[in-house]
Amino acid sequence: MRALIQRVSEASVTVDQKIVGEIGPGLLVLICAMQGDSEAEIDYLAGKIAKLRIFKDSDGKMNRSVKDISGSILVVSQFTLAADTRRGNRPGFSNAASPQQGEALYLQFSAVLRELGLEVANGQFGADMKVSLLNDGPVTIWMDTAEK
Template identity: 70%
Template sequence: MRALLQRVSEASVTVDEDILAETGAGLLVLVCAMQGDSTVQADKLAAKISRLRIFQDENGKMNRSLLDTGGEALVVSQFTLAADTRSGNRPGFSAAAPPGEGERLYTYFADQLAAQGIGVARGRFGADMKVRLLNDGPVTIWLEV
């Protein structure tokens, strides 16, 4: 699985001009299930994200995790993280898991992140979403498990 994390002061996702989900301080997690991924990768990714020390401590050092700060996560499916741009000018997405499997792993991942003790808000799989965020830092981290 692949994820792009953005540390945020706030984030929201809108579908058809209705706010579907929003969070305060924490992370926007854009996530993509890849061909061959299973719940094993989703479990590893959820554990890593919940414990990743990218929030500032009292000395201004990135030394605290979502669990430490009580931050939230807005989890949004994004198959374009599977983009292959090695040839030509049009990205290919064949490395992404098929839609049914992608949705199952997206849902499972979000559930596992919540099981780690993180407040989780979610986008809608496969929907045309508008994502708003106030990036904090900015801090943007790429993860692949």
Template identity: 70%
Template sequence: MRALLQRVSDASVAVDGEVISEIGPGLLVLVCAMQGDTQEQATKLATKISKLRIFQDENGKMNRSVVDQGGEVLVVSQFTLAADTRSGNRPGFSTAAAPDEGERLYEFFSDALQKLGLSVARGQFGADMKVRLLNDGPVRIWLDI
């Protein structure tokens, strides 16, 4: 699985002009299931994200996790993270999981974060979403599991 984490002061997702999910301080996680990904990989990614020390401690060092911060997580499915841009000018997405498998792993991943004690909000799989965020830092981390 592949994810792009963004540390945020707040974030929200709207579908058809209506906000469907929003969070305060925490992480916006754009996630993509790739062909051949498993629930084990989704669990490993969720665990890594929950423990990743990318929030500042009292000394200004990135030494705290989203769990330590009591932060929230907004998970948004993002198949375009599978983009292959090695040739031509039009990205290819053939390495992304098929939509039904992608949705299953997206839901499993989101549930895994909740089981780790995080407050999780979700986008709407397959929808045309408008994502708003206020970056904190900015801090962005790319993860491949």
């Protein structure tokens, strides 16, 4: 699985001019299931993100997790994170999981975050979404379970 994690002051997802998911301070996680991904990748990635210490402590150092600050996570599916740009000018997405598998893994990823005690909001899988965010820092982190 691949994830692009952004520390945010707030974030929301709109579909057809209706907000379908929104959070205050926390993390915006753009997530992509790749071919061959399973529960093991979900558990690993969700655990790492839940414990990722990228929020400031009282000394101004990044030393607190989203749970430590009572923050939320907005999870948005984004198959374009699977883009292969090595050849030509048009990205290829053949390494992304199929839409059916991708949706199941996306929903399971959100469920695991909830099981870890986090408040989770979601975008709408497969929809044309408008994502708004106020990046805090900015802090943006890339994670890929293939690199663990």
